[in-house]
Amino acid sequence: MAKKTADPSPEQLAKSNRQRVDREDGARALEEVAKRDIAVRRNMARLRELRLAKEAEEQVPSEVRGKFEKRAKKT
Numbered sequence: 487m488a489k490k491t492a493d494p495s496p497e498q499l500a501k502s503n504r505q506r507v508d509r510e511d512g513a514r515a516l517e518e519v520a521k522r523d524i525a526v527r528r529n530m531a532r533l534r535e536l537r538l539a540k541e542a543e544e545q546v547p548s549e550v551r552g553k554f555e556k557r558a559k560k561t
Contacts, residue, residue, distance in 0.1 A: 494502070
């Protein structure tokens, strides 16, 4: 049986360093993906609100819509 030495070999140090860097890169990548997902969801919510507002406006009869537009221009 081989005895373990107290000092790791240069290969072991390099391997552990690569693993540490890979873990950090992986965590950073997951964080970026999470931020992108949040941005996409916010944009989808904004677009949904715009679409619903437009659909609601289209449901209002044109005579009523004209009255509101005239009031909005006065103020």
